[in-house]
Amino acid sequence: MYTVRVRFAPSPTGTPHIGNIRTALFNWLFARHHGGKFVLRIEDTDRERLVPGSLEAIMDGLRWLGLDWDEGPEMGGPYEPYFQSQRLSTYQAYAEQLVAEGKAYPCYCSKERLEAMREEQKQRGEPAGYDRRCRYLTPRERSEFEAQGVTPVVRFAIPLEGETTYHDLMHGDVTIQNRILDDFVMLKSDGYPTYHFSVVVDDRLMAITHVLRADEWIPSTPRHVMLYQALGWQPPQFAHLPIILGPDRTKLSKRHGATSITAYEEDGYLPEAIVNFLALLGWSYDGVTEIFSRGELVARFDLDRVGTTPAIFAREKLDWMNGYYIRQLPAVDLAARLLPFLQKAGLLPADVGPDLTAYVEAIVPLIRERINLLSEAPQATEYFFREELRYEPGLLVQKGLTPEKTRTILLAARNAIAAQGSCEAARLEETLRPLAVELEVKTGQLFGAIRVAVTGRTATPPLFETIAVLGCQKALARIDEAIAALPG
Numbered sequence: 001m002y003t004v005r006v007r008f009a010p011s012p013t014g015t016p017h018i019g020n021i022r023t024a025l026f027n028w029l030f031a032r033h034h035g036g037k038f039v040l041r042i043e044d045t046d047r048e049r050l051v052p053g054s055l056e057a058i059m060d061g062l063r064w065l066g067l068d069w070d071e072g073p074e075m076g077g078p079y080e081p082y083f084q085s086q087r088l089s090t091y092q093a094y095a096e097q098l099v100a101e102g103k104a105y106p107c108y109c110s111k112e113r114l115e116a117m118r119e120e121q122k123q124r125g126e127p128a129g130y131d132r133r134c135r136y137l138t139p140r141e142r143s144e145f146e147a148q149g150v151t152p153v154v155r156f157a158i159p160l161e162g163e164t165t166y167h168d169l170m171h172g173d174v175t176i177q178n179r180i181l182d183d184f185v186m187l188k189s190d191g192y193p194t195y196h197f198s199v200v201v202d203d204r205l206m207a208i209t210h211v212l213r214a215d216e217w218i219p220s221t222p223r224h225v226m227l228y229q230a231l232g233w234q235p236p237q238f239a240h241l242p243i244i245l246g247p248d249r250t251k252l253s254k255r256h257g258a259t260s261i262t263a264y265e266e267d268g269y270l271p272e273a274i275v276n277f278l279a280l281l282g283w284s285y286d287g288v289t290e291i292f293s294r295g296e297l298v299a300r301f302d303l304d305r306v307g308t309t310p311a312i313f314a315r316e317k318l319d320w321m322n323g324y325y326i327r328q329l330p331a332v333d334l335a336a337r338l339l340p341f342l343q344k345a346g347l348l349p350a351d352v353g354p355d356l357t358a359y360v361e362a363i364v365p366l367i368r369e370r371i372n373l374l375s376e377a378p379q380a381t382e383y384f385f386r387e388e389l390r391y392e393p394g395l396l397v398q399k400g401l402t403p404e405k406t407r408t409i410l411l412a413a414r415n416a417i418a419a420q421g422s423c424e425a426a427r428l429e430e431t432l433r434p435l436a437v438e439l440e441v442k443t444g445q446l447f448g449a450i451r452v453a454v455t456g457r458t459a460t461p462p463l464f465e466t467i468a469v470l471g472c473q474k475a476l477a478r479i480d481e482a483i484a485a486l487p488g
């Protein structure tokens with residue numbers, strides 16, 4: 001039976017960028033939609049560019065987004081190992097086969113010779129590329145180099161005539177004249193393969209049916225197809241995903257708010273929102289619907305609705321979507337996700353017991369409309385946690401009132417709250433609203449003074465709910481402090 005098999009093949013050369021993750025997501029959705037397999041393969045053959053910790057960052061990012069892989073690191077699978085650095089003998093064997101068949105050749109040219117050659121090509125205004133000297137060495141010349149102990153690289157002998165065409169599921173037929181291609185290196189002198197070679201060998205040996213990757217790889221694909229042909233293999237299907245640009249239609253970068261996946265997590269984005277947002281970078285269902293649950297994406301995602309026009313990354317849209325998902329979460333769930341952010345801001349201890357958890361759960365409904373990112377919660381809730389409020393006492397004195405009058409109304413409010421047995425929002429309102437009439441001030445003035453006294457701020461969630469959650473005891477203590485702090 002035919003099973004869709006796709007792969008995400010990152011190089012551990014840094015934390016994955018949001019564009020890499022879009023590639024991972026499209027592969028994952030495609031696999032899940034077709035009941036296929038999603039393979040994680042680590043392309044770690046460029047030893048100089050390896051960055052310690054990036055493998056963990058890649059796997060953490062995928063796990064955070066719920067993009068589980070069926071085969072790969074930690075999972076194993078029928079085509080182990082899934083690290084290219086552990087497959088060197090396999091690549092070497094295929095390279096030897098191609099050399100034996102005359103489709104590849106050892107190249108003994110020194111770095112110095114290649115540099116001098118490039119320099120001459122530049123001066124003559126010729127395109128850069130290997131001049132194929134070693135392609136035409138006699139067996140005797142080869143043995144001489146070998147006898148000198150020169151370790152060769154292996155180059156692919158590009159067919160010098162004809163053209164190579166492959167069918168791209170997104171872009172249709174892509175054709176290239178063979179002669180414009182360089183005899184690229186397949187195997188380096190350290191025995192490691194180059195990307196072009198290992199990607200072909202592994203996609204074949206891992207029975208990959210569809211290669212879904214960024215469109216920056218389109219120019220490389222004819223080389224890959226030539227390798228498939230040389231090895232006598234049927235290539236997989238290729239689908240190159242549309243480029244992602246910033247709103248100014250330049251290459252996506254940090255300037256557009258596009259950063260590593262780790263940074264999104266730290267900034268307080270929800271994985272649900274990131275998945276939904278990334279799915280729309282190049283795919284659409286009906287061109288209108290924006291919100292898709294994970295299940296809906298799996299059910300609806302397919303390549304026929306992936307476009308070729310550039311996808312535009314708009315950070316504001318992501319923020320809006322994140323706010324949407326925040327508001328969809330049950331309070332208990334949102335509270336649990338906020339805890340680490342509140343702890344990091346020093347508002348909560350490392351060990352949060354059931355009382356504090358319940359307190360955060362009570363705060364959540366008051367602020368959920370006011371934040372788009374989890375990381376905005378500390379700022380939005382700080383006054384619920386601080387022992388002492390630090391604010392400008394002048395803020396207490398409302399427009400049209402004197403400090404004396406402010407003292408009077410705060411005292412009256414204090415006594416009214418103290419006399420009210422219950423600290424429910426509705427009861428507080430019943431008690432405080434008539435007080436304005438009695439004191440001959442506007443309700444805005446009375447409530448404004450109480451609001452600043454209790455929270456230190458002029459803008460907060462609804463006042464009575466805020467006091468109810470804060471607790472009347474704390475509110476009374478704060479009003480007392482505010483009275484004491486009033487400007488003389």
Ligand code: GLU
Pocket residue numbers: 009010011043199212213214217
């Ligand atoms: N290792 C390549 C990368 O990091 C994979 C490209 C491909 O999917 O073929 O982008």
